[in-house]
Amino acid sequence: MIHNxxxxxxxxxxxxxxEVLKKELNLLKEQFKTVNLINxxxxxxxxxxxxxxxxxxxxxxxxxxxxxxxxxxxxNSPLPMKQFLIDSGINEVLVVTGDPHTDPNIPQYNVNSxxxxxxxxxxxxxxxIYAAIDQYRSGFQKEMHYLLEKQAAGAxxxxxxxxxxxxxxxxxxxxxxxxxxxxxxxxxxxxxSKAYWEKRNCVVFPQEFKPTLEWNRKFASQALKxxxxxxxxxxxxxxxxxxxxxxxxxx
Numbered sequence: 685m686i687h688n689x690x691x692x693x694x695x696x697x698x699x700x701x702x703e704v705l706k707k708e709l710n711l712l713k714e715q716f717k718t719v720n721l722i723n724x725x726x727x728x729x730x731x732x733x734x735x736x737x738x739x740x741x742x743x744x745x746x747x748x749x750x751x752x753x754x755x756x757x758x759x760n761s762p763l764p765m766k767q768f769l770i771d772s773g774i775n776e777v778l779v780v781t782g783d784p785h786t787d788p789n790i791p792q793y794n795v796n797s798x799x800x801x802x803x804x805x806x807x808x809x810x811x812x813i814y815a816a817i818d819q820y821r822s823g824f825q826k827e828m829h830y831l832l833e834k835q836a837a838g839a840x841x842x843x844x845x846x847x848x849x850x851x852x853x854x855x856x857x858x859x860x861x862x863x864x865x866x867x868x869x870x871x872x873x874x875x876x877s878k879a880y881w882e883k884r885n886c887v888v889f890p891q892e893f894k895p896t897l898e899w900n901r902k903f904a905s906q907a908l909k910x911x912x913x914x915x916x917x918x919x920x921x922x923x924x925x926x927x928x929x930x931x932x933x934x935x
Contacts, residue, residue: 691918692721692747692918693720694719694866694917694918695927696920696923697709697724697737699724699727699732711927713744715928716927716931718935720746721748724750728785728787728790735752735765738750738774739772742774749774749777750777753780754800755784755792755795756791757793759799769808777804777813778816779815781816799837802837814842815834816842816844817842818885819844819845819856835863842860842866844866847869848889849889849893850903850907852890853867857910864917865916867916868918868921869904870921871900871921871925871930872893872900873925878895905934908934
């Protein structure tokens, strides 16, 4: 089994602007001592790119992982963020295919995550590359086939979509026993949010699910306990919820 000696606990922070990002980072540094990693998505609706956000986060935390959108990268040109990553001391990335842009003026390329994982492996052979697992979009066999493609391209670990059911997590834990895994956990505290996850990500919530802070805190605690027991990793996506209220006393 390939596992870490210590469970890595990451918080995914949305880089709305530098002031808000620094405020959240300071809070995490001061009050959440077991958090040892920050991962930042690349959202084109904000001015800060993921690697820029990680450079800010590296002032507070030793380890940061930017999400890299494959569709934004020209396969025939050098990696545009390569020198920035080197200069900032960022040595891990998460490569995702990325959703299409709503703005038709933003260039996009006909590539997927496998293509760009290969590109990173060629141009930055020393960087540690993670890829995504979507446990909802297809069956186990198809998703594992895609996982093996990403691994062959150069990915050494995987970030899952958020889980809402420990039993489902345990099943995937058996399937992914030989891989470095970050289990995703995200609070869903309204019926509107629940409907979004069901429609957009094809999530099937367990029967006992409740869109309350209490239920989500209990699940976050269970998921963290599972990650530690299985010597795997976890990342939390607070998104629109107060980090203290969500994870206080848990992480």
